[in-house]
Amino acid sequence: MESTIALKLPGFWELHAAVWFAQSESQFALRHIKADETHFHHVVSALNAATASRVLSLLRSPPADDKYGALQRLLLGTGLMEDIMFEGNQSLPPNVFLLAPIFHEPASIRPWAFGVLFVIYLVTITLNLILILIILCGKKLHKPVYIFLAQLLTMDIVGCTTIMPRLMYSISESIMITKPACFIQLFFVSFTGTMQSYILSFMAIDRYLAVCHPLRYNVLLTNSRAHKVILLPVCWSSLLAGIFLVLLIGRTFCKYPEIHKVGCINMAVAKLSCEDFTINSLYGIACTSLTTVSLIVVVVFTYTRILYVCLHSGPSSKGNRKALHTCVTHCLVLSLFIFSIVFALISLRMSSTNYFPQYLQHVSDSLFYLVQPLANPIIYGLRTAEIRRSLTRFTNVRIFQNKIISWHRYPDPQSSVLKQLNCVSDE
Known part of the structure; x- marks a missing residue:
């Protein structure tokens, strides 16, 4: 038989x-x-x-x-x-990679998946731009903490734009991506991830100085210094991301060129090369450990000191309640960022095993590239009183200006009649 x-x-x-x-x-x-x-x-x-x-x-x-x-x-x-x-x-044609075929089966779901992702991307970009505009236009928000927040939101826009348009194109058209486009995407993914880590560290330091050294805060951290201090992580993040490219550009890719992620990242691309990729793996681990561990150390130190000062100076005071409220908001964003990083690392390291299915890899990607850029402006917009007040003032001013403009263009006819009657009575 x-x-x-x-x-x-x-x-x-x-x-x-x-x-x-x-x-x-x-x-x-x-x-x-x-x-x-x-x-x-x-x-x-x-x-x-x-x-x-x-x-x-x-x-x-x-x-x-x-x-x-x-x-x-x-x-x-x-x-x-x-x-x-x-x-x-x-x-396949040369110098081409294949991204993970997400939402490809059944074919009838592709237009719906494209539409949902497009709406999420549009909402994400709009919310981040609105908050950045409010910070730029509101003079009361011209403070170091909001300068760092605007930079964080800018990185959210860059990171989301690096992945989402390409992902939507993969769903609607083709999952093929050329090697130069893949390397450009890889650079910006590494750059934005590192930048977000350092910006969140600066925001934690800012809260530490504001709570623990309130009298010296305006001297230690001015608006000018907040703008200048960001140049160092920009250069450092560009260098780290550039080294990723240097380690990949000279390699020969002879394995089946399918990347089991929604975008090009270091290890997913390095695994496709013919040569040993241990150096790529070690460098990726070193960079991720350096940025993540340094962020955790800064956060643990600063927030431990903040809690100590608040508890020993009277937690019921108005200033301490405000400081703790701001710190909780920052901790929510930090927790989401660290959880996304850890989940993405686990997904990447276990992608070659049968214990980590494909849909969990897509979930880990969506946390970092989709959920976090959408959640950050919502969290800060809802929990930060000064941003809400500035948004209200900005909205009220625009409505008032529109009413003034419309009144000048289309004056009230009743007012014109009254003026004519007054002129007649005077004569």
């Missing part, structure tokens, strides 16, 4: 699918395996996790007849794989 015949097909050859199927059918013929369902299950057992995820809809609901033929056609290019294969050629 066919069920007793021992057969183990080699792992599916993604770059040479037609050759693999020809060899597999020879194995079936040698062992006199003719049943369609047996062919189907042998092929499924030879698929790796990435390929199986692309044909998951067929694996879950195979047709009643010709299961093997349907799976073969899908893998050879008549289904989802036609996005990345080309007519008459089973190889």
Whole structure:
């Protein structure tokens, strides 16, 4: 019986699918395996996790007849794989990577996924720009803490714009990305992540100086110094991100060029190279440890001192309540950032195992690239009283100005009649 015949097909050859199927059918013929369902299950057992995820809809609901033929056609290019294969050629063009095929199955969900992501991206950019505009226009917000906040929101816009448009294009058009575009995306992902870490550290130091050294605060940290101090992390973050590129540009990529992430990041790209990528891994761990650990050390020290001062000087005082309220707001943003970083690292390191499914990798990506840029302006906008008051004043001024303009353009007719009556009575 066919069920007793021992057969183990080699792992599916993604770059040479037609050759693999020809060899597999020879194995079936040698062992006199003719049943369609047996062919189907042998092929499924030879698929790796990435390929199986692309044909998951067929694996879950195979047709009643010709299961093997349907799976073969899908893998050879008549289904989802036609996005990345080309007519008459089973190889990809040179200098091209493939991003994770998120929201590709079933095809009917793609327009909805694109629409949802577009709305989220539009809302994220709008909220961040509104808060930056309020900080720029409100003179009472021209303080170091809000200068740092504006810089953080700017990094949110840069980071979100680095990933989201490319992700929407992958859903609607093609998951292929050229090597130069991938490297540019990799640079800005590394740059914005490092910058956000240092800006959050500066914000913690600012709160420490404001609470623990209130009399010297205006001398130690002025608006001018807040603008100048950001230049150092800009240069440092650019250098660290540039080294990532230097370690990748000279490499030869001979493995199947699929990146199991929604964007290009260091280790996901380095794993595709022919050479040993230990140096890339060690450098990535060193950079992430340096920025994350330094952020945690600064936060633990500053907030420990802030709590100590507040508790020993009377927690019921109005100034201390305000300081604690500001610190809680900052801690919410910090917690979201650190959790996103840790989750993304776990996802990246375990992506090659079967214990971390593809959908969890997409969740970790969305936390860092989508949820955090959207949450930051909402958290600061709702919890910061000065920002809310400035927004109210700004809105009221605009409404008042519009009313004045409309009154000048379209004067009240009743007022004109009264003026004419007054003139007649005077005569």
